[in-house]
Amino acid sequence: MDLIASLRSYVNEQKERLVDELIVFLRKGAVSTTREGIEESVAFLRDHLARLNFQPRILRIEEANPVVFGEGGNPSSSVALCIYGHYDVQAPDPLSEWRSDPFEPVIRNGLIYARGATDDKGNLFANIKAAEALLHVLGERFPVRLKFMFEGEEEIGSPNLRSYLERHGELFKSDVTIVCDRGIHESGRPQIFLGNKGLVSVRVTSKRGIRDVHSGHAPLIPSSAWDLVHLLHSLKDERGLIRIPGYYDSVAPPSQEELALLDSIPFDLQEFKRKYGIEKTLVDGDEKEHLKALLFSPTCNISGIQGGWMGKKPKTIIPSITSVQLDFRLVKKQKGKEIKEKIARAIETSPFGPFEVDVRGEFEEYRLDPQNPWARLAIDTAREVTGKEPVVWPLLDGSGPLCLFPKYLGSPTFIIGLGAPFETANTHAPNENIGIDHYLTGIVQMATLMARAARIGG
């Protein structure tokens, strides 16, 4: 029996247990913002790595959620492969819109519903189970050194990943860092992303007066809400243009080669609108224009705004505090540090001020050459295991810490999506899920990749 068949048969035999173990992991939660379930999830990972003899280590930095590290496989191999995943999950709000408890996984129609199912516990755990499957199939012949690096703060922008990489760079060092996150393509084809956008998140707080005031005084009492609304309008106008001085200065247009890659990405505009329940998108143009915007346009998004009284009963006050949370996704050549300064300056010098500004995160854009041998191996393996042509994106439409791995570890990196397709996975939204088939195929795909990694060499 060849390798892939052996792995498949192992996974099929063990299917029930493999699913049960993932469910136990999902049940533990691990909301990075509240820290609920963080230590429980860490203990779970430590136990599972120990079972594979992967010498787990819990790396801690004060005030930060721990990184779980494990190393195993063939210690004498010259090739080292590092898998990155994150065990933390998004907060589950709004709870009322979940069909079942976000932390009490339920299987419906072959899908496991729980917070973190696809993002990222399902992806992460498929890799531990891939190592298990490969150890079972190859035993002593496990071909490479395999490292796991599991972060607990990805959903809050990985504020300490840089420090962990600085302190433990030697531990994580390997020939490639593969990030497993997100899912397969909506068409059912496997999916690989060779880069990601940068991200800056900004919290602006408007404070006027020491307490809320009866709105009868509105003629002359300043309002935190109005000032913030006027500020926001000055940052981005009705046409969607970001008005922060210099924001677009360093945006580089996509190259011909990058544009060509877009042709191989399936994208159905009607289907997109239907899936998201929208009549009109913000982009004027065809499918390719949408993909271009998605990958090569920077954004300024309001992810939350709150001020004053929004209870059911009427209450008429002038709010003393109104806050907004913004996220800016950066594209090619936009430097995080520089953009941060421009954003902060625009807010601090606003005529509607004063405002309190907290600008965080500075991931930059990163892209791997599609011809890189590790990228080729991942693409070929995905094709071989699934029998389908992988969808290869030059760039992830979202953001992430990809730029940090080459910077601190000196090795290339990219993303493989093993979870449910983005448009049905409900990541960051109620009713997140992963298909049992996605999870099991992911195990086989990653085990095969680990097995073949020795071909690339150190």
Next chain:
Amino acid sequence: MSKPDQFVEIHRNRILEELFSLLRQPSISTRDEGVKECAELLARSMTEVGITTRIFETERHPIVYGEMLREGKPTLLIYGHYDVQPPEPLEEWSSPPFEPVIRGGKIYGRGSSDNKAQLFTYVKAVEALVQSFGSLPLSVKFLFEGEEEIGSPSLKPFAMNNRELLRSDLVVYSDSHIHESGRPLLILGLKGMLYVELRIRTSPRDQHSMRATSIPNPAWRLVWALSALKDRTNRVRIPHFYDKVLPPTPLEREAVSQIPYDEEALRHHFGVKEFLPGRETRHYYMNLVFEPTCNIAGIVSGYIGSGSKTVLPSVASAKVDFRLVPKQDPQEIFGQLQNYLNEEGFEDIEYGTHSMIEPSRTPIDHPAVPLLREAVSRVYGQSPLIFPNIGGSGPNYIFTEILKTPCFVVPHATHDQNNHAPNESMDLEGFFKGIRTGISIMLQLGEGWR
């Protein structure tokens, strides 16, 4: 001291005890707690002084109506409300909200100033006059509702269906508070209100914010729609919003310009560094009285908890209240608001209305004004400041616009009354001044009304 005033002085303790029984009876309209019992208690205390009293049931809480009529005399209608706000948060009260006590010259208890003590002054004024002279100098009618704190939903239909019963020459009531300086007030009107909720939904559920290049964000749309409502100079940009604003008369301007204020102290009170520039003048009360406003009372969309969550929200909403001045019509302004936002490209906004209250303003040259001014001056020893209207909103339009009857508010509580808040209080002397003012008003009107 006049006979009725002497009567009040002699019966001071008994009158206080009667007020205390009224305060001990909870009457929380929003959760139907003790309201009916309070209506009955109030009706009994009215009957006891000889007022013919009747309780009218409504869809929620009863209206207590009373009358003591004299043929050929002018009729005064006294309005008030016996329901109270919920007392929570209880832990912030120094003494239990429904166990009234006197501390430092103030009566503490929920409903003390808002509105039981202020309402009760008129019942006791009637008693003092009847006991002193055998009869009233005029006809008096009472209209006490139990739904003011929930927006007076039954008052308007009741007024429309009982025009004859409520027919009077003028309406007087006591609510709100006197000036910080201790000067009494004569309030001629209230602002109107259009309180709406704007809601935009752009997709069925929240999405990952990476989709922000294609999927419309409702929070942005709401921000843009709101910013279209008001310009940088604080002027409302809805076309025709100001068309029907009645320009203040020279007398009204004169009255308001005389209202004293300490800008520094006011800024300190509100905790703001600077006031908004003001549209035509910097004078605090000229703006408070004559400027209609558009206020964001609340706004919410997406996730704003601790830490960041990079979500593209699916829905955004804001509560917006417009305070209106005569003759702005809330219904009409609501239509203008929708037309304007539609024209600005915000056809996707859904609207809900919380309340629509018409503005009211009794003319400052109404013949009752000098009589009431004199009546108040005699008790307070200084003449009242005259407000053509105050910044708040309330049910006065039911009297001025529906019953076509002039309406006056004479407050007796002090500005530190903490109404709607813990440790609500009524100034003890304010309460007795209120009774004497009630007596004085009835005597003035009985004698001077033509």
